[in-house]
Amino acid sequence: MTAHTQDLRNVVLLGHSDSGKTTLIETMLYEGGAIKRRGTVENRNMVGDFTDIEHEKKKTIFSHQMFVNWRNNKINMIDTPGFDDFVGEVIASLKVADTALIVLNAASGVEVGTELVWEYVEQYRTPAIFVINQMDHPKADFEITLSQAKERFGSKVIPVQYPLNSGEKFNQIIDALRMVMYEFPAEGGKPEKISIPESEMEKANAMHNALVEIAAENEEGLMEKYFEEGNLSEEELAKGLTIALAHQQFFPVFAASGLKDMGSGRIMGFIDDIAPSPLDRPKRKMQDGTELACDATEKTTIFIYKTTSEPQVGQLFYFKVLSGTLKPGDELVNAENGETERISQLFIAEGKERISVPQLEAGDLGVTVKLKSAHTNNTLNTKGTDRKARLIEFPESRVRKAVFAESTSETEKLFAALNKIREEDPTLKVEIDHDTHEAVLGGQGQLHLELVQQRLEKEFGVKMQMKNPKVSYRETITGKADADYRHKKQSGGAGQFGEIYLKIENYYEGMEEPSGMNIRQKTIEELPWGGTLAFYWCIVGGAIDSRYIGAIKKGIMSQMKNGPLTGSPCQNIRVCVYDGKMHSVDSNDISFQLAAAGAFREAFQQAKPELLEPVYHLEILCPDEATGEVMGDLQTRRAIISGMDSEGSYQKIMAEVPLAELDDYGSTLRSICGGKAKFTMKFSDYQLVPANIRQELVKKYATEKAEV
Known part of the structure; x- marks a missing residue:
């Protein structure tokens, strides 16, 4: 149960949903004697997928750690979800694995879930072994799946085995490394080793020679020995292949049926003999x-x-x-x-x-x-050691929902429970939007958030409601305007008086200084909500005392925080205060604060005000045949297509899309592509809202304001 470092093999199983990872790992545990009988998804008795939610969904949702002792080594195995919504479990597991066992469905080929995990395999530079699983499926096709893997993952994808037959009659695997054929009984289990048929020897020898060449590149004298003796044992090849695998010089391919227990023992033997131990991996x-x-x-x-x-x-x-x-x-x-x-x-x-x-x-x-x-x-x-490992980088949220409890009394309970779930799932984001004041839950997809909703109710006894969140717009100006505003109030005793003249215009980095102004002081402030305020104090002759600068700036900021058009924050504006009046008795901070707010408000309305909306950069990977429909859907969302590329049998579409148009996009994409698509989204910038939509939003805000 415990092992020395050189006797460890840490393997993570990866692959698209329904590739058969959990069934394969169950069979591997059985083959290694860790369990006495194999469980099934239907009977809810597998070593992995043991949570109630996984039993209900009949899918792997969380990563699960397991181990089996095989010969003299301990093989640690981590099963991971195939759904893109739970990619955080995959990334975290890859962080600690030394080998990735990538499971492909022989009937479906290389699917988008595999494309996704491959990006992380490359990022972590993890040695990888491919298993073409479900060879017993009626539509299984080893050669097509192998061809797709080579096309997508490169020429380093090298078969170690191939099936002599596939489909419902699958029971024979030719192994080009050991140069033997395995023939399995109908019920699966331990195979009989028999000679490779003469008709397959040419193909098997060619595959064997390719493996010898890979090993020989890393083990001196191996090629000469092969030419002299005409044959090498797997033990002789092992050292060279281990180095090649550990340095991602080749990705071996195996054939199996996890369900029928055919081929899993041979895969474990290869992991035991060839897969790198933690000592074989780079520091x-x-x-x-x-x-x-x-x-x-x-x-x-x-x-x-x-x-x-x-x-x-x-x-x-x-x-x-x-x-x-x-x-x-x-x-x-x-x-x-x-x-x-x-x-x-x-x-x-x-x-x-x-x-x-x-x-x-x-x-x-x-x-x-x-x-x-x-x-x-x-x-x-x-103690006394100061080390910190590089952090796992979890992806940005791809779906956001405003969340709230069914009743006010349950609000505290809801967010306490959400924080507990978030502790387990770092891909879950819980935050208060400072612009809309909504509590927003971010996740990797609709299924991800629905699972959280289900867990809250079953595990914590609290119901969470979800709705599409409000969009955090921004306001700015595209023109220039001057305005003056006098605030005067007299109610007995000391009054209030302040008068301000100011000019506002759109601000951008590197713009020329304002002409005709005597600039006495300027500040360039990065605003808490993004964007910039450039504030110029251009008062000469003491028309307004400089002690009121702070109050004037505060008045301007109060208007910028809740802009005149829709109540959204304003950004990228230059304000020049160039004249005004004050009173020796009645002028004070509040007077100039209110005067500045009024002058800014009036100038803003005259300076060609515009509304900005957040735009996100989307990268979508979808099957080639679904490209047209995906593009058509993007057009209905006001998207601007910025590029296209091909990745294997998939198309990669890049687009800039307003956040307001992305509600439930993940569900739509899944529906269009039958689940064989993925997307990532990242904030790009703020862009102008079309005039017709801006008018609707301004009108809606005015109506809501009048009703308050």
Whole structure:
């Protein structure tokens, strides 16, 4: 159950939904003797997918850590969701894995979910093994799927095996590395090793030679030995192939049926013999640019990649030992907050089961409980050691909803529960929009937010309502205008008096200084909501005392915070205060604050005011046949197509789209493409709202204001 660093294999299973990852991993656990019988999705008794929500959805939603002892090695395996909505689970798991096992559906080929995870495999430079699974499916086609993988992932995708037959009669796999054919009984399980048919020898030899060449590039003398003896054992090839795999010089391809237990044992043998241990991987880059070797004799450092919570247990912390040897009772210091944490208990996970262990060496994966101030992405070190691992970079939200409780009395309970879920799921964002004052929940897709809604009700007993959020518009001007405003109030005793003359115009960086003005003071302020205010004090001769500058600026800012058109913040404006009057008795801060607000308001309305809307850059990956419909839908959303490209059998569309037009876009895209599409969105900039839409928004604001 515990292993030395060189005997560890950390594998993450990746792939599109319905590629069969969870079934395959269940079979691998069975083949390795970790379980006595295989569970099924239908019977809700698998080692992975053990949560109630996963049972209900019949899909993997959370990553699950498992292990199996195979020969002399311990193989840690992490199952991950195939839905794009739960990509955070995939990214976090890849962070701690040393090998990715990418599962392809033999009937569907390379799907968009695989395209998505490949980006992260490349980002982390993770060695990858492909498994073309479900070879028993009636529509299975190994050659087409292999061809798609080569087209999308490059010439380094090299088959180690191929099936002699596929579909419902699938039961034979030719292995070009061992140069043997495996023939499986009808019910699956342990195969019989038989000679490769003469008709397949030419193809098998060509594949074997390709593997020898890859190994020989990394192992001196291997090619000469092959030419002399005409044959090499897998053990002789292992060292060269391990180096090649560890450095992403090749991505081997296997054939299997996880459901029928055909081929999984051979995959595990390859992982055991060829897949890199943590020692074979490059030193880990730390946040400060230094490197950390995976060395069990070094001081201890662990990295928390995932947190969950369980009733009666509390929080569980899943981690990887980056260096050193961890034991119960060890005290580590959190590099993020300086808090000392005691590792009271140490476990390894087998799905929902936790097994207590006496220690974990560098490279191993484990679980602990009852940490006081630890979170996902935290690094914990032996006292006196100052190390911080590079953080997991989770993606930006792709869908946003305004959320609220069913009743005011449940509001506090709702947000306390949301914060607990957010602690487990860093791709979930909860924030208050300072412009609209709405609570906004951001996630990776509609399914993601619906799952949160379901969890809130079932686990916390609180109902959350969702609606499309208001859009945070901005106001600006495109022209120039002068205005003067006098504030005068007399109500017995000291009164209020302030008079201001000012000029406003659109501001942009590098513009010329205003002509005809005696500039005495200027400030360029970055506004809290974005954009700029350039404030010029051009008063000469003491018409207004300089002690009122702060009050005048405050009055202008009060109007800019709630603009005249729609109550939205104003930005990118230059204001020149150049004249005015004051009274020796009645002038004060409030007088000039109100005068400045009035003058700004009047000038703004005369300076060709415009409304700006947030525009997002979208990148959409969709099947080639759906491109036309996706483009047509974008046109209805006022999108500007900025580019197109092809990625394998998929089309990549780049577009600039107003946020106001993106409500429920993920659901629409999924419907158009049958779930075989993905998109990312990132804020681009603010752009002018078309005149007709601006008029509607201004009219709506005026009506709402009149009703208050």
